[in-house]
Amino acid sequence: MNHVSEIRTVGVPVTDQDRAVAFYIETLGFELLMDAPLPQFGGRWIVVAPAGSAASIALVPAREGNPAGVDTGIRMASPDAKAAHEYFLGAGVDTDELLEWPGVPPMFSLRDPDGNRLYISQA
Template sequence: MTETERVRIDGVRAVSVPVTDQDRAVEFYGGTLGFETRLDEPLEQLGGRWIEMAPPGNGISIALTPADERAPSGVDTGIRFTTPDAAALHAALQAGGVDVDPLLQWEGTPPMFDFRDPDGNVLYVSQTP
């Protein structure tokens, strides 16, 4: 085994989303989106907690980290979630008061939309092909 083979990256654990109020973010990601809490521990170095949440059964978590000058909230996260029914999820989020953009549907492309969490962080959803 070469040195490169021993030190390779073998996965993604979490993707960070900066938030201004971690309790509010936990309520949104857990209560509104249905994510489960994987980890919630004090982390003084961050000025808050290390919180990881994920859709049930999913291997990659969203880390809800305290926003600061280096990582402000209200950003385009680039995170793309999947769902078996984009139209139904879009309608449910919109009915729940979530800031969602129109459902996009183009021939040959899965339906998709974007939405914002309470801090204005942009997240995306597309229907599982």
């Protein structure tokens, strides 16, 4: 029997939840799905995602044992990776070079304000 049916939310540790929300909403264009007080967790339970996405990101408070500034391993898709790359560079986002290899979709990585690495490839 399969006891796990989907990957729903991945936590990304951040040092300033308000700054992170602004980046993920205003810069990446995500939607705010939830923002609820969670004092026992040291902050709020904040969930963001691209419109219509089945998977989401929880912007969790960084703490000892779960520091910010990590390679999240999160791969996101864009209909036009080159245009997205140019947009993020122009917006001042810490963005790596656009990788374009024969037979592989264009891709690049970027970092949020806490240095958490995210990846974008062409859908």
